[in-house]
Amino acid sequence: MWLTLLMALPAQASAPTGSPLEPSPDDVCATLSAFNAKASMPIGEIDRETCAELARGQTVTLIQKRPDGLFRAVGLARAGQPKEGVWLSTQDPHFAGEEAIEANLELRPDGGVWYGMLDIPRPFADRHWVLETWNNKALAKASGGAIWEHPWRLRNGETARVRPKVERGEVAGLSLEVFDEAVETSVNEGALVFLDLPGEDSLFLYHVTTVIGGGIPDRLVAGFVRSTMSGYIDETVKRARRVVPGHYRAGHSPLEGGGGQHLPYYP
Secondary structure, X not given: OHHHHOOOXXXXXXXXXXXXXXOXXXXXXXXXXXXXXXXXXXXXXXXXXHHHHHHOOOOEEEEEEOOOOOEEXXXXXXXXXXXXXXXXXXXXXXHOOXXXXXXXXXXXXXXXXXXXXXXXXXXXXXXXXXXXXXXXXXHHHXXXXXXXXXEEEEOOOOHHHHHHHHHXXXXXXXXXXXXXXXEEOOEEEEEEEEEEEOOOEEEEEEEEEEEOOOOOOHHHHHHHHHHHHHHHHHHHHHHHHHOHHHHOOEOEOOOEOOOOOEOOOOO
């Protein structure tokens, strides 16, 4: 079952969501090219056929081999709505999932430092890591507010700082024994990206590169990550449309956009 989930497949696309204002494939390709020209973590070139699928409202996932030989899982979708709602759908702490083992180590309005763990079936050891996340305000400014990027990178060697929290029982679902047997990952980086399209529309981009070692091939790991992307992207976009407008209203704690500004409440 587990190895089946990890199988890497050719580029996949889910069913179109549709929108009355459909951008052209050239609009999509130009938007992604503008991102790659300025991003702190650019992705590989996206071909015009894929841009056409995105323009039609399909969610697309693929695996790219980076110039350094590592594998990157990439998911993209046209949201059919402005990027602000999709941003809130990922950044509002009220929407955080509870299925993962994680702990907040430092919290800032534009990101923070987080501990996370991946439960891997035996005979492999579990993997854990400490990540720093932030909002790329320089990119938001350089793009005139058209591109919001929320990247993360590994903070190597910092899992030891979490051990006292585990001893005190402050990391739900994690015992000291399991923590001590876990292996720290060597690579874990990526970003959530929100890109303006013409016609009050936007692109949502999610990309991840991770290396967990221990005899588990990087390409296989990228395939597993990719297999989870369509569901995450589609759920994020659906929540942005159906839940966020009724949730992020006056009385909610103000949240920052990708450029550092407080996002206005929905009426």
